[in-house]
Amino acid sequence: ALASAIAPENLSVVVNIGDDESIYGLAVSPDLDSVMYTLAGVEGSAGWGRKNDTFTAMESLAGLGVDTTFRLGDLDLGLNLMRTQRLAAGEPLSSITGHIAKSFEIGSTILPASDDRVPTRVQTAELGELSFQEYFVLNGAMPTVTGLRFEQAADAKPAPGVIEAIDRAEVVVIAPSNPPLSIWPMLAIPPIREAIAAAETVVAISPFVGGKPVKGPTDRVMASLGYDPSHAGVVAGYDGLLSHLVVDRDPPDVDVKCIVHDTMMNTPELAASFGAWFGDLWT
Amino acid sequence: ALASAIAPENLSVVVNIGDDESIYGLAVSPDLDSVMYTLAGVEGSAGWGRKNDTFTAMESLAGLGVDTTFRLGDLDLGLNLMRTQRLAAGEPLSSITGHIAKSFEIGSTILPASDDRVPTRVQTAELGELSFQEYFVLNGAMPTVTGLRFEQAADAKPAPGVIEAIDRAEVVVIAPSNPPLSIWPMLAIPPIREAIAAAETVVAISPFVGGKPVKGPTDRVMASLGYDPSHAGVVAGYDGLLSHLVVDRDPPDVDVKCIVHDTMMNTPELAASFGAWFGDLWT
Incomplete structure (x- = not known):
C-alpha cells in the first residue's frame, strides 16, 4: 500500500525469511516473493505465487x-530455480533479491531480514515441532501453535542495508501481518530489534479488521500463544516497540497512540487509498 | 525400435550418462530421459524433451x-527436479531411473551405465576443452572435436544390473548412435567394455543411412577424430568389439558380418518395422 504513496527510492521493505524453506530441493522465499510480486503487480489472486501462472x-x-501439496507455478519455479542456483554458488540472498x-523494475529497496538462514520452528500441540511450511502449507495452518523457536536468530546478522534503512527511516511501519509468525522472526534478530527500539516513530497497522484477521490464522495463533486476538493483543505482541497503532475502529485502551482509519486493503484501490492517507499523515 | 518387437521383460537398455550435467542447478540426464520418453511414447518431436511441453x-x-539456450520444458523440469532432489538425498541414479x-509404465529395464558421475570432456580446436552440453547445446555441436576425455571412467563402477544384463543377453545391440560421443563413454568403463568383449553376439546398427548420419554431428566428429565417417569407420570405432554390423546398403569390406536392411527409423512405423525384422533375425 505504501508503495503507491511514497517515491520508490524512499521506501525500503525489510522482509521476513522465517518461512524460507527447501521445497522440491529449491530454496523458496515465499514472503520475499509475495512482496516483490505485489510491488510488480504480478501477484497471484489467491495471495501467493504469480498471476496467470501454470502448474x-x-x-x-x-x-x-x-x-x-506445496504448489509452485511454472513462472514461480523459474524464479526459484535461479535463486537456488545463485545461493548454491555462494551469492547472498540480499544480492539475489536485489537482482x-x-x-521486475521495482524501484524500492527490498531486503531480506538476514542473509543467514533463520528458519522459524513451529511448536504445535498435535504434531510436535514443525518447519514453517509443514505447519502452514502441508497442514493448512490447522495445528494449535504452542510456541515458536527462532534459535538461530540470536547469531544471525541483519542483511546489508537493513539497520541503515531502519536508522534512516522517518517512520518504521510494521505491516498488518501475523505478529508471531511474520514479524517476530525479524525481531528475534537482536540488532533489528534494537534498531526498531531506538526508532522514534514505529507504527504498526493492526491485522484485525472488524475484530477478525483479514486472512490466515492470526487470531488462533495469538490466542494459543497467550495474546488477546485483538488490537490490544497486537500492542502486547510488539512488547513496547510501538509508538502508534492504526486500527479500523474501537481503539484499545493501550499505552500507544491509536489512529483510527479504514485499514481494509484487499483491493488495489483500497490499498492505494490507505497508502495515500498514510503518506499524507507522515509527511 | 527393439522395444516394439521384444517382450519388455526381455529388454534391458544400458544408457550413456556422459552427457549428464548440472543445468540451472538441476541434474539433467538427457540420454536417459530421451530413452524413457521414447519408450513411453511421450518424446518431443525435435528429438529431445517431452511431447507438447510448455516453456x-x-x-x-x-x-x-x-x-x-538449454531448453527444459515444464514437464521435463518436474522430472529433473525430482531426480535432483533424490540424488541430493543420496539415492543412486539407477534407483531413481527405475522409479x-x-x-511411465515402461516394462523394460532402463539402466544408467554407472551410478558414478562420468562426464565426457570434449576437446575442441576452437574453444579448448568443454563439457558435453557446452559443446553440444551451447555451441550447437559446431566446434571441431579433436579429442574426448573419459578420465573418471577408469574408476567408475557399472550400475547394478549392467554387467548382468550384458552377460545374460543373447544379443548385445549397439544403437545407431554417435559412436564417440554416445557409446565410447560407456565402453570407457572397463568392466562394461570387458563384458561386451566377452559377449558372443554384438550387433551394431550403423548410424549412417545413405552415407550420412540421420541427425547430429556423427560424420564430423568421427572424421576429426581420425575415423572414416562411414560404415567401415563405425566398425573401426568399436575396435574389435562387434560380431555384426547392420547397414542400410553398401556393406563395407570389414572383418565383421554385415547384414543389409533398411535402417531408417525416423517414424514410429519404420522403427516398428525394423524392430520386427531384427527380432525375427535373432530369435
Whole structure:
C-alpha cells in the first residue's frame, strides 16, 4: 500500500525469511516473493505465487508420485530455480533479491531480514515441532501453535542495508501481518530489534479488521500463544516497540497512540487509498 | 525400435550418462530421459524433451536474465527436479531411473551405465576443452572435436544390473548412435567394455543411412577424430568389439558380418518395422 504513496527510492521493505524453506530441493522465499510480486503487480489472486501462472511442472511431479501439496507455478519455479542456483554458488540472498527486484523494475529497496538462514520452528500441540511450511502449507495452518523457536536468530546478522534503512527511516511501519509468525522472526534478530527500539516513530497497522484477521490464522495463533486476538493483543505482541497503532475502529485502551482509519486493503484501490492517507499523515 | 518387437521383460537398455550435467542447478540426464520418453511414447518431436511441453519456467528464467539456450520444458523440469532432489538425498541414479521408468509404465529395464558421475570432456580446436552440453547445446555441436576425455571412467563402477544384463543377453545391440560421443563413454568403463568383449553376439546398427548420419554431428566428429565417417569407420570405432554390423546398403569390406536392411527409423512405423525384422533375425 505504501508503495503507491511514497517515491520508490524512499521506501525500503525489510522482509521476513522465517518461512524460507527447501521445497522440491529449491530454496523458496515465499514472503520475499509475495512482496516483490505485489510491488510488480504480478501477484497471484489467491495471495501467493504469480498471476496467470501454470502448474505443468507440478503435474509432472505428481505423475512421478511426488507430494505436490506445496504448489509452485511454472513462472514461480523459474524464479526459484535461479535463486537456488545463485545461493548454491555462494551469492547472498540480499544480492539475489536485489537482482530480482531490478528485473521486475521495482524501484524500492527490498531486503531480506538476514542473509543467514533463520528458519522459524513451529511448536504445535498435535504434531510436535514443525518447519514453517509443514505447519502452514502441508497442514493448512490447522495445528494449535504452542510456541515458536527462532534459535538461530540470536547469531544471525541483519542483511546489508537493513539497520541503515531502519536508522534512516522517518517512520518504521510494521505491516498488518501475523505478529508471531511474520514479524517476530525479524525481531528475534537482536540488532533489528534494537534498531526498531531506538526508532522514534514505529507504527504498526493492526491485522484485525472488524475484530477478525483479514486472512490466515492470526487470531488462533495469538490466542494459543497467550495474546488477546485483538488490537490490544497486537500492542502486547510488539512488547513496547510501538509508538502508534492504526486500527479500523474501537481503539484499545493501550499505552500507544491509536489512529483510527479504514485499514481494509484487499483491493488495489483500497490499498492505494490507505497508502495515500498514510503518506499524507507522515509527511 | 527393439522395444516394439521384444517382450519388455526381455529388454534391458544400458544408457550413456556422459552427457549428464548440472543445468540451472538441476541434474539433467538427457540420454536417459530421451530413452524413457521414447519408450513411453511421450518424446518431443525435435528429438529431445517431452511431447507438447510448455516453456513457462524458461520464460521466467529469461526474464531474470538467465541464459536459456538449454531448453527444459515444464514437464521435463518436474522430472529433473525430482531426480535432483533424490540424488541430493543420496539415492543412486539407477534407483531413481527405475522409479521414473515405473511411473511411465515402461516394462523394460532402463539402466544408467554407472551410478558414478562420468562426464565426457570434449576437446575442441576452437574453444579448448568443454563439457558435453557446452559443446553440444551451447555451441550447437559446431566446434571441431579433436579429442574426448573419459578420465573418471577408469574408476567408475557399472550400475547394478549392467554387467548382468550384458552377460545374460543373447544379443548385445549397439544403437545407431554417435559412436564417440554416445557409446565410447560407456565402453570407457572397463568392466562394461570387458563384458561386451566377452559377449558372443554384438550387433551394431550403423548410424549412417545413405552415407550420412540421420541427425547430429556423427560424420564430423568421427572424421576429426581420425575415423572414416562411414560404415567401415563405425566398425573401426568399436575396435574389435562387434560380431555384426547392420547397414542400410553398401556393406563395407570389414572383418565383421554385415547384414543389409533398411535402417531408417525416423517414424514410429519404420522403427516398428525394423524392430520386427531384427527380432525375427535373432530369435
